[in-house]
Amino acid sequence: MMKYKYLFFDMDGTLFETSRGIIYSLQKAYKINNLTPLPEDKIKKLIGPTLDEIMNILFGEENTELKMKVREDFRMTYAKEGVFMLDLYPEVMDTLEKLYSKNRIMYIVTSKPEIFASQILEKFNMSRFFKKICGVPLDGKIPPKSERLKNLIIEENIPLKEGLMIGDTLSDAKAAWENNVDFAWISFGFGHENEIKKYDYKINNFSQLLNLK
Structure with a gap:
């Protein structure tokens, strides 16, 4: 009991x-910004913290234009396509x-x-x-x-x-x-x-x- x-x-x-939707959305965000998509196993290791913490791991603490663009593209893709994957x-x-x-x-x-x-x-x-x-x-x-x-x-x-x-x-x-x-x-x-x-x-x-x- x-x-x-x-x-x-x-x-x-x-x-x-939930890895399918997160992997798909982050890889698409990278492609939109002409970045080489991350391997699936690396993305899986990032799952758990908040999106801001994940972005800090990937791009550093400074809020650069590229970092904020990838963050927004991930969020938009996840909201439209990845959320139910x-x-x-x-x-x-x-x-x-x-x-x-x-x-x-x-x-x-x-x-x-x-x-x-x-x-x-x-x-x-x-x-x-x-x-x-x-x-x-x-x-x-x-x-x-x-x-x-x-x-x-x-x-x-x-x-x-x-x-x-x-x-x-x-x-x-x-x-x-x-x-x-x-x-x-x-x-x-x-x-x-x-x-x-x-x-x-x-x-x-x-x-x-x-x-x-």
Whole structure:
């Protein structure tokens, strides 16, 4: 029986395999700007942080004209073509149904723009499971995931010992560590165990979440 009452879910690499849409959109943005497209395996390693953080990794901290153009072209392509190029991981729907029926209170904490996260959940008939979606704005300053989780915990008055962050990458792990909540690492997502290092649970099959003790 799942011992946690409040569950914070990442999306990419946790609920959904989203690499197809992200790879397609970033490669197209590179082509539009006459850049050599990045290899698919390199793009997969970038999935997890916010788009601004990914752009900083690729182009450096300075907001050059090229960097901002690639960012905008990626976002436009993803919004029009890439957003629904994704697959739900096995056992996700059945597990969420069971958690919901057991009165677990669930949230989405994602580095996706909130509008895209909402569209995806609606398409898959999953919005009903989640009390709130904590995504990022399309424009303006994007706070790190740890800060957004902190604000959610405060707003919802959630006891830390009753909360569990569920995600696949280092940004998810840091969000948990910095907010003193337990962390369940999704091993089949985009993150790597050698960078995560510390977790309370290792999830190899999504349905394992039903029996955390």
